[in-house]
Amino acid sequence: MNETWREKLMGVSVATLATALYKRGLRNQVIQGVQPVGRKGRNMVGPAFTLRYMPAREDRNQLAEFRNPEHPQRVEIETCPPGQVLVMDSRKDARAASAGDILITRLMQRGGAGVVSDGGFRDAATIAGLDIPAYHQRPSSPTNLTLHEAIEINVPVGCGDAPVFPGDILVGDDDCVIVIPQDIAEEVAAEAVEMTAYEDFVVERVKDGESIIGLYPCTKDEHRAAFEAWREKNGR
Incomplete structure (x- = not known):
């Protein structure tokens, strides 16, 4: 197995992967x-x-x-x-x-x-x-x-x-x-890492009292900007 994929998949949840696969029309992979x-x-x-x-x-x-x-x-x-x-x-x-x-x-x-x-x-x-x-x-x-x-x-x-x-x-x-599926594992792993970073950001904001409306899923520019700043600060 490609070790880069393995490393990425070691840090994401099954729930996040299920969402990434659902977006590709795969609904019965769990x-x-x-x-x-x-x-x-x-x-x-x-x-x-x-x-x-x-x-x-x-x-x-x-x-x-x-x-x-x-x-x-x-x-x-x-x-x-x-x-x-x-x-x-x-x-x-x-x-x-x-x-x-x-x-x-x-x-x-x-x-x-x-x-x-x-x-x-x-x-x-x-x-x-x-x-x-x-x-x-x-x-x-x-x-x-x-x-x-x-x-x-x-x-x-x-x-x-x-x-x-x-x-x-x-x-x-x-x-x-x-x-x-093996042929999409690389792209799914990469997307799941991105999703996980945003979800970790969301958890921090929600714990700080932020409403989930516009935050999860992200529909507001202010949250996109805050996420980019958070990524830079946390090396994500």
Whole structure:
């Protein structure tokens, strides 16, 4: 991933990115129903590396499957490139776990930038303490073999109703996760930085008692002039 984009996206919120994407006609890029397993106080940013689950068929999904070195879930953990985000299409079903703390620890040790599942994780309390951003629907205990089969690696998936293509840029903050199409990531990152600067200015003015009318959104020249002075003073 372009490190300039990564640096910019580390400092903006999902809400701001959602506005930038909405302006481009993209309204369904937030992964619905997921939340941080443990809040990290920093953004998760990285290209998507995906895993797709499908409904499990009992004869194909016994505990012996975990001994298979070609099991897609295991292969995914061992092949997700450093700096990328593992995104799991778990069919929005948290009844069976997408992964547990051992697999997520391995992903962390290999340099993964984060992990997102629209299902759930087992050992969620342990995962919350790891130094890797992780997002899921809610904690789960049963193994994924009881309901879902990991079937395909690094293909287009739907995660929490959001379309995710391999290489799309995932950004997660302490609220939720959004998907930025790879081909517009640079322009969206640049615009989000500008939007964030203005929003920070607005927060200061509102705390000082300023009305939001004409300020947010900006429709008055006096506020534009004040913002430019604020930017110069704050190096923004």
